[in-house]
Amino acid sequence: MSISLDIGGTWTRVSSGVRLRTEPSYDNQLARLAEAVPRATAPVGVSFGGRVTAAGTVRVALNLRDYEGRPLGADLSALLGVAVRVAHDATCGLVGEALAGALQGFERCGYLTLSTGVGAALRLGGVWLTTEVGHQLVAGNPLPCDCGQTGCLQTLTGGGALRRRLGRPLESVDDQAFWAAYAESLALGVANFALAAGLEAVAVGGAVALGRPALWPLLQAALARVLTYQRVVVLPARLGEHAPLAGAARLWTLPADAVLH
Ligand SMILES: [Zn+2]
Incomplete structure (x- = not known):
């Protein structure tokens, strides 16, 4: 089996x-x-x-x-x-979305997962690369991160960090202004992720993104304002919460040295 x-x-x-x-x-x-x-x-x-x-x-x-x-x-x-x-689960999510989901047909693409933390991985042709995009530094952000740095994207967009700061789970927050600010931070993070590797497409998954469809129009509007130099398709992970499991099931179809951990 x-x-x-x-x-x-x-x-x-x-x-x-x-x-x-x-x-x-x-x-x-x-x-x-x-x-x-x-x-x-x-x-x-x-x-x-x-x-x-x-x-x-x-x-x-x-x-x-x-x-x-x-x-x-x-x-x-x-x-x-x-x-x-x-x-890494972001790498598995990427493999799942690239081989069986929203990223099929894109040779240069990335997957970003928004859950307790913020994980990301990218594919450049035959190379599948785990990244630390969640710990990219955001100018002017004074918040300490679990990783030991100050100012990481994860402190602004990770479910765990926000739960501690707000005193309640992110899924219970319905404040429009909060989600508009969240989308602005996320858009910069996605744009930097895409620009750093010249990505054609980024799929966004994870419980925070998948559980809040209203985030999508806010994110697309924020991306349209900041990402004007290079066209990048940003779309929801089609396999949803099953993307990492779908990718894990396909790990053995890749050459062992194709995945850079
Ligand atoms: Zn960090």
Whole structure:
């Protein structure tokens, strides 16, 4: 049986249809997966909410700090009895959208996910590259970020940072002025992302974007004001919250060295 996994900061999804809360403890998570994941007979692709090495060891996971330094790929391979490839969830979202979603046909394209944090990855032809676009520095922004820097885009557009600052979840905020300012910050971030790599298209996904359709006209209007030099198609992720899982399922169709973690 061919299966794939999406281990996010809050939820873990298995392609068999199982969804469970991600355990903050790495060892507890492995124990839960041992119970919940069906037996695999083919190599497994895994989307993870953090940066990993090519071998699948967790380098940085701001929302799952107990996972840092742990050999996730090797441990899952031992658990499932098959070979495992792990990639950042934004990279998996990009693979999903590029091969089966909104970014089909674009050789130079990017995927930006707005959820607890802000993740992004880009495709340049046959190269799939994880980026740190969420931690690009915004001029005049004095807010400290979880990463240790001051002024990151994530402090203005990440669900976790905004929840702490506003004292309530982002999905409960209906203030028009707030979302207009949010769209302005996001538009600059998307524009810089696209301009830095000369992208033709950017798909935006993640729970924050997908849960608020009213953000789209605000974002498109803000982009039209700032992004006038180069035409960039900006569109919603068509696979929705399933984009990372769809990409994880396709990781093994790519050459191993095509993904730069
Ligand atoms: Zn940061």
